[in-house]
Amino acid sequence: MILRKISSPYLRFGLLALLGILVIGFLFVMSVYLGAWGKVPSKKELSSFEYQRATEVYSADSVLIGKYFLYDRQPVPFEQFPEQLIQALISIEDERFYDHSGVDATSLLRVGIKSILLQDKSSGGGSTLTQQLAKNLYPRKDRQQSNLVVDKIKEMIMASRLEDSYSKKEILTLYLNTVSFGDNTFGVESTALKFFNKHTKDLNLEESAVLVGMLKATYGYNPRVFPENSLRRRNLVLQSMANNDFLTDSEKDSLTQLPLKLDYKKYDYDAGLAPYFREEVRKKLLKWSADEKQNGNDYNIYTNGLKVYTTLDYKMQRIAESVMRKHMKSLQGQFEKSYGKRAPWTSNTKIIEKAVRATPHYKKLVANGLSAKQAWDSLEHKRNMTFEDWSGDRTLMASTIDSVKHYLKFLNTGSLAIDAKTGAVRTWIGGIDFKNFKFDHVAQSQRQVGSTFKPIVYTAALEVGIPPCAYFSASEVEYENLKGWSPSNSGNKDEAYLNYSMEESLSNSVNTVAVKVMEATGIDNVIVQAKKMGVFSKLPEQPSLALGTGEIYANELAGVYASYVNDGMAVLPYLIETITDQKDSVLVNFEPKRAKNRAFSTQTRQIMLEMMKSTINTGTASRIRTTYKMQNDIAGKTGTTQNNKDAWFVALTPKLVSVTWVGLDNHEIGFKSTSLGQGANAALPLFALWYKELGRDKKYDPITKAKFERPSKYVLDQMDCDPVKRDGFFKRLFTDPNKKKTKKFRRKN
Incomplete structure (x- = not known):
């Protein structure tokens, strides 16, 4: 043995110790190699590695607008x-x-x-x-x-x-x-x-x-x-x-010697273009992946590196968001000024208490055993908080209750524009700020639609045979069998002597006439017509439906109105065109979903378009022509709900349908005045400013310069009548404009 030949015991011990260390080291390495300290991936596992990739979301014009990832x-x-x-x-x-x-x-x-x-x-x-x-x-x-x-x-x-x-x-x-x-x-x-x-x-x-x-x-x-x-x-x-x-x-x-130059573009799910749209796409993808799992395909939208090609038009959306910020900032200022120091979000104790008790913070404190007073006292504790508004961020000493009051006051909005023929969503704005207001006012919010429901009533009337030149009195009526319900107009007492044609009453949104048209048509017929046109929300079987008390989603309303420019067939707005895998192999194509049958005749469609053109040209939406000086082919309808809670505007163009809502999330707070909160003032500008910007870009000429079809001679002849007829002298003589007529509302005809 070599060690025996070494005379020094110290050297022999040193060599033995070194040999021992080497043996132990070797055994230790082998134990790791064999998995004693946890499995070591095999060569096969390493050679078949796959990345966890982010799913990429693209606009219709192939611009990356978002990602979903772990x-x-x-x-x-x-x-x-x-x-x-x-x-x-x-x-x-x-x-x-x-x-x-x-x-x-x-x-x-x-x-x-x-x-x-x-x-x-x-x-x-x-x-x-x-x-x-x-x-x-x-x-x-x-x-x-x-x-x-x-x-x-x-x-x-x-x-x-x-x-x-x-x-x-x-x-x-x-x-x-x-x-x-x-x-x-x-x-x-x-x-x-x-x-x-x-x-x-x-x-x-x-x-x-x-x-x-x-x-x-x-x-x-x-x-x-x-x-x-x-x-x-x-x-x-x-x-x-x-x-x-x-x-x-x-x-x-x-x-x-070169300076450091960045062009930082952090991807923030709460920020960036179309955050509400991206969130809705994410929900659609989760549903699709769940359905695919039933078919044996396991797709994970956060790790599989899918590519999602959507219907969104990048530039249209960018313009829409820019316009929204400009208009809503201005409107918010006017809104707060109109209330002055007695604003409900600062002085109405009932509204504030209700809002605070609805917060997760309050509910959690109560669930943990605190009394209502103790929970309230806890939420009054002040600390450094950042409040955001249209002027920027402010950091101040404030409480959770102060925060609730601050965010109670904000007007919000929901708008979308769809391709009138296919339902492809071109723009989608679910709210003013996704970071602070996650609720999507396009896909999640059912609000009363006000006068934007009236075209459905008038469509039903035409379909049952009421001619467009039928006249209805604008006089106010108190309906005995409806607990004295008496719909009124915002006009003057002279309306008691006026009789409106269908076109004139729709374009000027005359409430008393709309109810009478509903009565003449029949509530059941109106609801059936609404369903034919794509309304899937449950509607109240009440005469007030004529004034838009039904609650409908904004995207639902867009699909309904599309029937007027889509040969009478409603569409279902859709967001995704194609999904591919990471190698660009198509996994699924989504086809437009259109109604199989026409909801109304060609004649009715042409008449309704002419009526809604009048809304733009001379009616409640005439500021499209007067204020914004737009000469494009546009039809549409404004809407304002009771107590100015909801402002609506629906625009029809030959290629696009646009729906816009403006209001507050808290249903107990409305606009201070109709002049400020009506659809023509609060909602219409969001369309007008956006469409006007599109008109400045030649790329969109095929859309903004498109023309409606000319109605048939028969339709024009059918509508050739005076818009308003005034009662004769003797009828006016024996009519007291201050006295309401009383009658029973006929539910069935």
């Missing part, structure tokens, strides 16, 4: 990595990348000597890019120091297996597509889009160096948070590139 990752192929990006990465992270087989023995020896013997903490970790990739693919579950050695050995084993399974190019591709850059952003493509608003393939050299520099410490070298640190790190990367002959000294010196 990890914000958008993998790209090696060919899209700029050469300088690879050079920067190798220079600073793994100089011998092309020379080792996953583990760099030279670096390990350096780290061992400096870290263990010399206690130099700046020596680094000695991990190769391949080892870092192993850690990216299988993150360490336990961060305790005691497990560090096991984790390192596992990563070395995985690195060796990765090198056996992939080429160097493939390892770089996997690494750059999986590595974390912080802020829940994974992979260089998502990071390039976030910090420089450009794709990886378009990064220049200094930008590549900034991103590579972040890998050392994703927070400490974040260029947005610590720009000075990031700049120093970038320059160190450039120096490493020069040291490795990827840059000349003069190139390096020139680049290090």
Whole structure:
């Protein structure tokens, strides 16, 4: 034996100890290899790795508008990595990348000597890019120091297996597509889009160096948070590139003089274009994936990297949101000024208490055993809070109750525009601010629709044979069998002597006539007509339905009105055109859903369009012509509900249907006056300003310059009558305009 030949007992003991350490080390490494400390992924598992990819949402014109993800990752192929990006990465992270087989023995020896013997903490970790990739693919579950050695050995084993399974190019591709850059952003493509608003393939050299520099410490070298640190790190990367002959000294010196320039575009689910639309798309996708699971297909919208192509028009939506912010800011100011110091959100105790008790904070406190008074007292505790409004953010000492009062006052809105023929949604605004008002006023809100329901009543009347030139008295009537209900108009007493044609009464939204048209038509016939036109919400079987007391969704109303420009057939608004997998293979195409049968005759359709053109030209929506000076072919209807709670405007054009609602989420608060809260003032401008902007873009000429079909001669002849007839002299003589007529409402004809 060799040991017996060694005379020194100390040397023999030292060698035995060293041999023992080596044996124990070998056995320890083998135990890790064999899985005694937790399974090590096999070569097969590593070679079949699939990314968790973000699902991407695109507009109809292929603009990326959003993503759904657990990890914000958008993998790209090696060919899209700029050469300088690879050079920067190798220079600073793994100089011998092309020379080792996953583990760099030279670096390990350096780290061992400096870290263990010399206690130099700046020596680094000695991990190769391949080892870092192993850690990216299988993150360490336990961060305790005691497990560090096991984790390192596992990563070395995985690195060796990765090198056996992939080429160097493939390892770089996997690494750059999986590595974390912080802020829940994974992979260089998502990071390039976030910090420089450009794709990886378009990064220049200094930008590549900034991103590579972040890998050392994703927070400490974040260029947005610590720009000075990031700049120093970038320059160190450039120096490493020069040291490795990827840059000349003069190139390096020139680049290090450049300032740090970002074009930061953080993806925030609450912000960005069309957040309410994206949320509705997400809900549709979840339903689709659940249905597909029943068919044996398991799609995860957060990890499978699907591509969702929607119907949304990017520029239309951008204009719509810009117009909304401008109009709603102005209207909010007028609204608050109209109430002055006696605003209900500050002085109406009943409304405030009800709103506070509806909050999750109050309900949680009560559920935890606090009395109503104790819960209220707790919510009155003041602290630093940020209040947001149209003028910006304000931080002040305030309580939860103060916050409730603040957000009670905000007017909100819901609007959408759809393709009149298919129902494809072109714009969708569910509210003024998704961050603070998650409730979607397009898809989730059923509100009374006011006078926008009247066209359905008049359509039903035409369908049962009432001619467009039939006249109805505008006089106010008290209906004995309806507990004295007496609908009225906003006009003067002289209306008691007037008789309106159907066209004139609809275009000027005469309430008394609408009820009489409903009576002549029959409530049942009106409800049947509404269903034929696509109304699926339950409607009240009451005469007040003529005035729009039925509660209908905004997107539902859009599909109903589409029948007037779609050959009498309603459509169902839809948001998604196509879903593909990450390789662009089509998984599903969504077809437009249109009614199979016409809801009314061609003659009725043409008459109704002419009536609603009059609404725009001379009726309640005439400010389209007078204030906004628009000469486009437009038909439409305004709507205002009781006590000015809801303002509506529906616009019909040859190509688009637009529906807009404005009001408050709290149903107990309305506009102070009809002049401020009527549909023509609160809702109509959102359409007018948007459509006028579209008219300035030649791209939309086929839409904004489209013309309605000319009605037939028969229809024009049918409508050729005086709009208003005045009662004769003797009838006026014996009629007291201050005295209401009384009668019973006939429910059936």
